[in-house]
Amino acid sequence: MKQRVQSYLHDKLGREVVLEKPRDRSFGHFATPIAFSLAKELRKSPMVIAEELASSFDENNEVFSKVEPLKGYLNFRLSEDFLNEYGSWALNNPAEFGVGENKQKILLEFVSANPTGPLHIGHARGAVYGDTLYRLAKHLGYDITAEYYVNDAGNQIDLLGLSIQLYAQENLLNQDVEYPESYYRGEYLDALARGAVEKFGEDILTNESRQKELALWAKDGVMEIVTKTLADTNIFFDTFVNESSLYDDWDRVMAKMAKNDANAIYEKEDKIWLASEAKGDDNDRVVVREDKRPTYLAGDIVYHNQKFERGYDHYINIWGADHHGYIPRVNAAVEYLGYDSNKLEVLLSQMVSLLKDGEPYKMSKRAGNVILMSDIVEEIGADALRFIFASKKSDTSLEFDVESLKKQDSSNPIFYIQYAHARIKTMISKSDFSEDEIMKSSLKGFDEQADTLLFDALLLPEIIEDAFSSRQVQKLPDYLQSLAASLHKFYYDVRIIGREDEAKLLKLLMVVALSIKTGLSLMGIEAKDRMFKEDE
């Protein structure tokens, strides 16, 4: 809608026009401060320019019913025909509403938690953020792939094997054991230990030389737990890439970098280094240790090389904020590999803290004392979890109270929005008009309030576009919340059933419902047609 208005203005005025929301809705649907920016160039006051521009529009053009200058601003009111046509089209083509025509191929990598334990609440944020971006991109037409990078190599996998053994020795075999600082703990070890005995026999729990074997088996079990939790939250991946499968390619990738730039890789102190400092990193980085074991970075270099060789137009990685120092060295490697590091976009998701007894609860990745994502999903539901994480800027640390999301009233935003949708559905089912009859009426002849509601509901496509292109997914829940508020107020102010213009008002509400339903589905939340009280 906005694009159409913008291109119309572009043709009309011969330049790009910035459209914004008017300060006061009674001014019109759109406004532009263009006269201010023209003032200098034309050496006239903004007010005069605005008046001249306004008078250059015809009384009856196809888009606007009114163009009005005010204090240097130019305010536009869309014509009834324009809104009616667009709204009716949306209702007739609900699956097309807000769908874009982007063709870019995007690879989106997110979560990528180590397969050494269940997801915790910190992972949940990146997971929700990534999946919401994914849904938005899909809707906008992008050819996007959701990928999970499984770190199934390196020390943490060895540690998984050791952790299971130690856990089992203490709890299953009743032995005295001493735990190293960094070992993993948690209930999930129990099931893994028992499963291992069943599969391999008891020797697997005590034989140190079988730790690796145990770990490689166990990580698949952990990944099952992880994908189950994600699926419970409506999050799914297209592809999984195992770190362990990449190392065979290391020599070729190293040679590739060396071929592109003779200085990219060098040997010093019996180690192999990446010359990342020359590409903006703080220091050069070790990629192969003295004992020939590659570092984590080596795996990531091979992985990124593989990503680029697979050929996408754009790459997005969602990482925890604690990895931000890692960006320069990966960018350096990408450039040495001969690719454009501008195509790689890293989005950071900041820490999450829950309130517990009034004290901030600090998260730690390795401690046994983590808050599990699956526990929160169980406690407040996937919808509420998704909503809270999608509704805050991902680059700000977030604090939230679990209790407030369990309430069944307007203080709980997800409930408030669902209720708006359910209200509309209830009204339509109560009306004597059939859906066909409602659809045949026109979205015209509304008063100010109804007109504004229609306009707001039709803004969804712009919100989707904006939310994705700015990577600020919280714009969608913000929008849905304010649309729901408008609906509730409208419902309160106007008694619809029994009115003379009942059919077209219901059609208007159908547009609102469509916007809410579409918006929620892009957040991975299903709109409800009915609400039930908790105690029912």
Added chain:
RNA sequence: GCGUCCAUAGCUCAGCUGGAUAGAGCACUGGUUUGCGGUACCAGCGGUCGGGAGUUCGAAUCUCUCUGGGCGUACCA
């Protein structure tokens, strides 16, 4: 120290590439239809946009600086 993210109402946060009188929700106070679900609506209270300087017609927004926080600063992942 260096890098990076952040600082807006008592609390949790919006505020789009600078634009009209800085907004929601919660909390608190007071109200509401002889009616479609009161699981709702309205009003009030509440702000030196962390401090300072600069850029310009115009700054919460951009730049610099100071202060205060989170995170990072590994041959861990």
